[in-house]
Amino acid sequence: MVLAGTLLLAGCTSGGGSPVPGSPGVSVVPSGVSGAPSVLSSAAPSSSRPQRVVVLDPGHNGGNASHPGVINKPVPAGRGETKPCNTTGTATRTGYPEHAFTWDVAQRVGALLRAAGLRVEYTRNDDNGVGPCVDRRAAIGNEANADAVVSIHADGSTSPGAHGFHVSYSAPPLNPAQGEPSISLAHALRDSLQRAGYPTSTYLGSAGIYPRDDLAGLNLSTRPAALVECGNMRNATEAAAMASPEGRARYAQAIASAIEAFLG
Structure with a gap:
């Protein structure tokens, strides 16, 4: 239950992360709410666009913390449920925010995929706006007729020793795309993350896979979709990797390689 006027502060999965303080002067970008354009694109000109489309969904947004009225609004989450429009995300213990990590990694992934000849779309076009809501993020992938939708996140568990990545898909499936293609x-x-040397989660899922029925972005997708929690921002080793450009480049390479492998 979300109380009116109360700011929802949450990590991606465990809810153990600290809130990210709101930044003064952050602007509300119109594309961050329900009036957003149908697709936020970083594709090549239309005359050279390849057929295959990848939608990248960088979790959260930099302006969320200062706009509780927007991000606390209930929106459809699939399976007859609702969820808050969005959350602030988590942060490392030194204050590096999840929304900045996911934005940077998504930009790097997009550059790699475009270089491989793929068309790339994003669910948000900056890191200082608000939202978009989780149902709108799913709709962007559907409207783009995406061949793959990948949501990029990081977790904030404070459980002792909690570390490692996990990947989620919607289960049980609500449409054919949520079955074998999303799996x-x-x-x-x-x-791909394992081959890159990343350990699987020690606290959620099994062998790096964590099927879920409560994530709106996955439940509402009609395209092959998955969400990757790249690691735990409250683990010192993983936090250091996420906060460094070199570490984010490694995450991006692993994610881009996985998408290319999936598309064949």
Whole structure:
């Protein structure tokens, strides 16, 4: 239950992360709410666009913390449920926020995929806006007729020793795309991250896979979709990797390689 006027502060999965303080002067970008354009694109000109489309969904947004009225609004989450429009995300113990991590990694992934000849779309076009809501993020992937939708996040568990990545898909499936296609995408992400040397989660899921029925972005998708929690921002080792450009480049390479492998 979300109380009116109360700011929802949450990490991605465990809810153990600290809130990210709101930044003064952050602007509300119109595309951050329900009036957003149908697709936020970083594709090549239309004359050279390849057929295959990848939608990247960088979790959260930099202006969320200072706009509780927007992000606390209930929106459809699939399976007859509702969830808050969005959350602030978590942060490392030194204050590096999840929304900045996911934005940077998504930009790096997009650059790698475009270089491989793929068309890339994003669910948000900056890191200082608000939202968009989780149902709108799913709709962007659907409207783009995406061949793959990947949501990029990081977790904030404070459980002792909690570390490692996990990948989620919607289960039980609500449409054909949420069955084998989404499972295959999730496994491609898991396998690529493992090959890159990342450990699987010690506290959620099994062998790096964590099927879920409560994530709106996955439940509402009609395209192959998966969500990757790249690691735990409250683990010192993983936090250091996420906060460094070199570390974010490694995460991006693993995610991009997984998407290319999935698309064949």
